[in-house]
Amino acid sequence: MRSSALAALIPVGPNHDPSLDVSVVVPIYNECDSLPVLVDTIAQALQPTDIDYEIICIDDGSRDGSADLLRQLVGQRRDLTAVLLRRNYGQTAAMAAGFDHARGRIIVTLDGDLQNDPADIPKVLAKLAEGYDLVSGWRQHRQDHRLTRLLPSKIANWLIGRVTGVTLHDYGCALKAYRAEVVRDMNLYGELHRFLPALAYIEGARIAELPVSHRARQFGQSKYGLGRTLRVVMDLLTVYFMKKFLTRPMHIFGSFGLSAIVVGVLIAVYLAFVKFMGQQDIGDRPLLFLAIVLFLSGIQLFSFGLLAELLMRTYHESQRRPIYRVREVVGAAAPTK
Ligand code: UDP
Ligand code: MG
Numbered sequence: 001m002r003s004s005a006l007a008a009l010i011p012v013g014p015n016h017d018p019s020l021d022v023s024v025v026v027p028i029y030n031e032c033d034s035l036p037v038l039v040d041t042i043a044q045a046l047q048p049t050d051i052d053y054e055i056i057c058i059d060d061g062s063r064d065g066s067a068d069l070l071r072q073l074v075g076q077r078r079d080l081t082a083v084l085l086r087r088n089y090g091q092t093a094a095m096a097a098g099f100d101h102a103r104g105r106i107i108v109t110l111d112g113d114l115q116n117d118p119a120d121i122p123k124v125l126a127k128l129a130e131g132y133d134l135v136s137g138w139r140q141h142r143q144d145h146r147l148t149r150l151l152p153s154k155i156a157n158w159l160i161g162r163v164t165g166v167t168l169h170d171y172g173c174a175l176k177a178y179r180a181e182v183v184r185d186m187n188l189y190g191e192l193h194r195f196l197p198a199l200a201y202i203e204g205a206r207i208a209e210l211p212v213s214h215r216a217r218q219f220g221q222s223k224y225g226l227g228r229t230l231r232v233v234m235d236l237l238t239v240y241f242m243k244k245f246l247t248r249p250m251h252i253f254g255s256f257g258l259s260a261i262v263v264g265v266l267i268a269v270y271l272a273f274v275k276f277m278g279q280q281d282i283g284d285r286p287l288l289f290l291a292i293v294l295f296l297s298g299i300q301l302f303s304f305g306l307l308a309e310l311l312m313r314t315y316h317e318s319q320r321r322p323i324y325r326v327r328e329v330v331g332a333a334a335p336t337k
Pocket of ligand 2: 111113115217222
């Protein structure tokens, strides 16, 4: 597909710089060796097309001089913006910062370590132009360690698919393209960036998968090990329970508690009847013990539900808190003073 046709097909969203088609968002944490090549190859992939693009690199508190290098690169080229965060906030927060600064109608994300091939960007854009809201890369020949990376990912992909109902081969592939409105205003936290397709699907997004290439890391090390898979699973469980139950925790714990109280009171009424009408001694009956336990634990469960409900309210309200803080923005997208 010729790229001018591609640019014409890119859908128009509200609130964006109308001249900008694509924002390429790249989170950067200690990637100074790959940065210059990365930015060059992204530009090389997009310049031959008619697409107006910007590259937004988010420095996520790197300690290897990536931020200074970014400043330098910004001075040399007009297609680059660097968003420098105050400290390391994690990949999800870095991506959220990128989304917030992106001005294009389309947002493309990829990793800063050159494991994704920027040459694939026009391909995912072409797929998006077929009428999707989100195109997710699929690393068919993934160049990572089998036992520590491929196996946990396989399990995670399966699990995420089961829980969210959106089955993808490769949730973890960073190379993705979105219509900007799909990711804008999404409340991201924890490791949630990898559930973006599922979150977008809940909002009605049309999703496609596209095989892309993947290369071994050339420089530096992966920032993640097995621990991340565990965190991802925890986040997944949180999302699941939040969706299913915890938006109204009172309805679960509260109803258990209330039932226990009611049964406890019924037993107590029965025992009172036996004692006063039947003139029998009830002091040593196990049923009396049960009534007391049910009544007390019922009250506890009920108050627990109430507390959980209040906590959920606070939680939802606290979501307005930013998950990253910006030290400085340099380059084209920087606010003009
Ligand atoms: N990254 C980040 N903040 C972090 C960890 C990672 O911005 O705290 C970036 C990192 O620089 C890279 C991307 O997120 O561009 C993916 O990280 P990495 O390549 O280490 O993950 P892997 O490819 O091994 O899953
Ligand atoms: Mg990587």
